[in-house]
Amino acid sequence: MAHKLLTLAWVFALLSILAVGGGTAVLPEMQKLTVTQYHWVTDQQFRDIYSLGQVAPGPNMLMVLVIGYRLAGAAGAAVVGFAFFLPDCILTLFANRMWMRYKDSLWRNAIQRGMAPIAIGLMLSGTYALARLSIHNLVGLAVAAATLAVLMWRRVNPVLLISAGGLIYLVCFTRLAQGR
Amino acid sequence: MDAAAASRARASLGAIFKVFLTAGAISFGGGVIAYLRQYLVAANGWLDDDDFLDALEISETLPGLNSVNMSVIVGDRMRGTIGAAVAVAGLMLPGICVMMTLGVLWERQRHNAEINGFLVGVAAAAVGLLLTVTLQLGHKQFVRPLDLIVMAAIFIAVSLFKVSLIWVLLVAGPIAVWLYRPRGPVETAERFVHLRDRLHSHRAHWRH
Structure with missing residues (x-):
C-alpha cells in the first residue's frame, strides 16, 4: 500500500512539472503512464474519469483525484491531489517573484514567445488524444463539431454544451440499443 | 499605482477566499480566468488590468493549470504566500467536493449503460471545447x-x-x-x- 502511494505520488508529481500548457497538454502523457505503463485504469475508465472532471466545477484536472481514489481510496486521492497540484503551486510562487524582478529582461520575452507554440502544440496533442478515446461514430463527431461551432459563434457557458453533448449521445445510444 | 497598492492592502484573506471559492464553484471549462478578471479587476479593483494580463502571461508560460497558477500569482501579489494558499484552497475546494462525490457514485454505477453513454458524449463535447480553447489561446x-x-x-x-x-x-x-x-x-x-x-x-x- 505504501509502495503504491509512493508510486502514485511520484508519477503525478512528474506530470505536474511536465504540464507546460496546462492540463490538456499533459493528457497524452497521463494516459500513457496511468493506462499503458501502470495499468491503473483502462482507456475507457480514463475517458470516463476525464468526463467527470468536465461536469464538476473548477479546474477539470481535479479528475486526477478519482484516479487516486480508485487505486488507494481516500489516501490515494489525497496523495495524488497534493502530488499533482503542490509542485506547480510552489514553482509558480517562486518563478513569478523572479519573473517580476526581471520584468524588463529581453530573455523573459524570448521564453514566453518560445514556449507559447510548444504549449499550443501540446494542447492539440491532448485534444487529439481525447478525440481518439471518445469519437467512435458520427454522433460523437457531430457532438464535438457542434460544440466547437457554437463556442466559436458566441459565448455560452461550456457546461451547458457539455451536458447537452452527453444527453444527445445518451439518447442516440439508447435508441440504437433498443432498435437492435 | 498608489491607489491600487492601497486597495491591495485592503483585500482581507477572508475576502480573497470568498472570491476564489465563488470562482471555483461556478466556473466550468476554462471560465475561471474570465470570472477572476471580472472580480479582481472590475468589481474590487484589487489589481489593475495590466497586472492581470501580466500574471496571465506568466501563468500560461509556467507548467501547471492556468487557473491554479493564476490564483497563486494573484494571491501572492495581494497578500504574499498565505494569500496564494488561501486563493488556491478557495478555487479548488468546491471542485474537490463535487469531484469526490461523482467519483464515488461512478465507482458504484460504472457498468450502467446510460451513464457510460452520457460520459462518452461529454468527452466528445469536451473535444470541441478543448479545440476552441486551443484555437483562442493560440490565435x-x-x-x-x-x-x-x-x-x-x-x-x-x-x-x-x-x-x-x-x-x-x-x-x-x-x-x-x-x-x-x-x-x-x-x-x-x-x-x-x-x-x-x-x-x-x-x-x-x-x-x-
Whole structure:
C-alpha cells in the first residue's frame, strides 16, 4: 500500500512539472503512464474519469483525484491531489517573484514567445488524444463539431454544451440499443 | 499605482477566499480566468488590468493549470504566500467536493449503460471545447510560420511518434527559446519587416 502511494505520488508529481500548457497538454502523457505503463485504469475508465472532471466545477484536472481514489481510496486521492497540484503551486510562487524582478529582461520575452507554440502544440496533442478515446461514430463527431461551432459563434457557458453533448449521445445510444 | 497598492492592502484573506471559492464553484471549462478578471479587476479593483494580463502571461508560460497558477500569482501579489494558499484552497475546494462525490457514485454505477453513454458524449463535447480553447489561446501563434512549424513538430512527436513528454520539453524548449532569443533570427527578421514597412510608408508619403 505504501509502495503504491509512493508510486502514485511520484508519477503525478512528474506530470505536474511536465504540464507546460496546462492540463490538456499533459493528457497524452497521463494516459500513457496511468493506462499503458501502470495499468491503473483502462482507456475507457480514463475517458470516463476525464468526463467527470468536465461536469464538476473548477479546474477539470481535479479528475486526477478519482484516479487516486480508485487505486488507494481516500489516501490515494489525497496523495495524488497534493502530488499533482503542490509542485506547480510552489514553482509558480517562486518563478513569478523572479519573473517580476526581471520584468524588463529581453530573455523573459524570448521564453514566453518560445514556449507559447510548444504549449499550443501540446494542447492539440491532448485534444487529439481525447478525440481518439471518445469519437467512435458520427454522433460523437457531430457532438464535438457542434460544440466547437457554437463556442466559436458566441459565448455560452461550456457546461451547458457539455451536458447537452452527453444527453444527445445518451439518447442516440439508447435508441440504437433498443432498435437492435 | 498608489491607489491600487492601497486597495491591495485592503483585500482581507477572508475576502480573497470568498472570491476564489465563488470562482471555483461556478466556473466550468476554462471560465475561471474570465470570472477572476471580472472580480479582481472590475468589481474590487484589487489589481489593475495590466497586472492581470501580466500574471496571465506568466501563468500560461509556467507548467501547471492556468487557473491554479493564476490564483497563486494573484494571491501572492495581494497578500504574499498565505494569500496564494488561501486563493488556491478557495478555487479548488468546491471542485474537490463535487469531484469526490461523482467519483464515488461512478465507482458504484460504472457498468450502467446510460451513464457510460452520457460520459462518452461529454468527452466528445469536451473535444470541441478543448479545440476552441486551443484555437483562442493560440490565435497569435496560428498565423506565424515559425510558430506553426514548432507546433506541428510537437504534435507529430507526441501524437504520432509517442515521444516521451520529458524529451519533447528538454529538446524543443531550449531550441524554441534560442530561436526567439534577443537579437536572434526571429527578432532580426521582425525588425527588418518593420523597417521595410516604415520605408514603404515614407516612400508613399514622398510620392504624394
